[in-house]
Amino acid sequence: MELERAMDEQIGAVTTTAGDAPSLIGRPDLEAPPFPRIPAADSTPVLRQCTALAARARVELLSVHSHAAAEELSQLLAAMGRWDADMLESPDPTMTVLCAAALQDLAERLGPSAGELGARVETALELLHAVMGKGRIGAPA
Numbered sequence: 001m002e003l004e005r006a007m008d009e010q011i012g013a014v015t016t017t018a019g020d021a022p023s024l025i026g027r028p029d030l031e032a033p034p035f036p037r038i039p040a041a042d043s044t045p046v047l048r049q050c051t052a053l054a055a056r057a058r059v060e061l062l063s064v065h066s067h068a069a070a071e072e073l074s075q076l077l078a079a080m081g082r083w084d085a086d087m088l089e090s091p092d093p094t095m096t097v098l099c100a101a102a103l104q105d106l107a108e109r110l111g112p113s114a115g116e117l118g119a120r121v122e123t124a125l126e127l128l129h130a131v132m133g134k135g136r137i138g139a140p141a
Helices: 002-015 020-024 040-060 068-080 093-110 115-136
Strands: none
Touching (some): 040 068, 040 093, 093 115
């Protein structure tokens, strides 16, 4: 019960700030966007890094030694997992498609028993496909 209350408080803090809700109700011109916006200048480097790490992680799967890229990719994908397609402002179309393709390639290599990394890859792919599906990017990956 304590955990549920803490979660509700966190969600409430993210979605509204104290005192904002009553003044915004019924005023669409003043309503805050549902998500913070992520400009292309911020999302493009993340997509670029994700693409590179996915390619490196795929190569690492061929060896039994180091999996540093897979671990770093998992952390990056955890951060991307908090994004929503509506948060991204005009993401770089080339990097969006390349990132989706690299993650798709990695997902195929990981297979169905991919664990936490596989789940994070799937979440990121859903995000990238949603961005592409919104018509912002007209290339399938």
